[in-house]
Amino acid sequence: AQSVTQPDIHITVSEGASLELRCNYSYGATPYLFWYVQSPGQGLQLLLKYFSGDTLVQGIKGFEAEFKRSQSSFNLRKPSVHWSDAAEYFCAVGPANFGNEKLTFGTGTRLTIIP
């Protein structure tokens, strides 16, 4: 069965510092991978996605993620965080030959930004 692990429940970063949020997945074949962001009391917004091709994908709001097959990872990065990046971040994985009903979400990483 597929699974997603976000090992960090809560991360605190200073404004302007770099950020890396970890995501490890378990799936037998090439998956679809996603990062979503959720502000408090809101729905989720897609940051970026990986289906195939270039393993470094660019997303919205200056985020990027790198797919590393050998490490089963899809970590999210940002060179310099802004106070508005404070939110909860979810990694999700889905099998490439199935539908969205097979999407599995991680438990999320809450990001706090300090001035």
Next chain:
Amino acid sequence: DGGITQSPKYLFRKEGQNVTLSCEQNLNHDAMYWYRQDPGQGLRLIYYSQIVNDFQKGDIAEGYSVSREKKESFPLTVTSAQKNPTAFYLCASSTTGTGNSPLHFGNGTRLTVT
């Protein structure tokens, strides 16, 4: 602007009552989904629908029911059989039901049952 509207934002009910959460989308998406979000547990799929008049159970369908009579609407009923209904409920849609069609989410309904 196109999007997904969930209403109400907050809902309070007494135990033993059924309650219906509304989800409307004007994105012309074929597929719609209901997720439940609990602290520290990520999102879990309740029901999904890939086409009008058809829907399928997700991972935690017990105690819930849905209908899909119109393309733009996918209401969720939380029945009295749901043992722990207090949660944040998210509706989502996608252009198709395939895995490379990302989800678009509404802003959620927080249901509290006492």
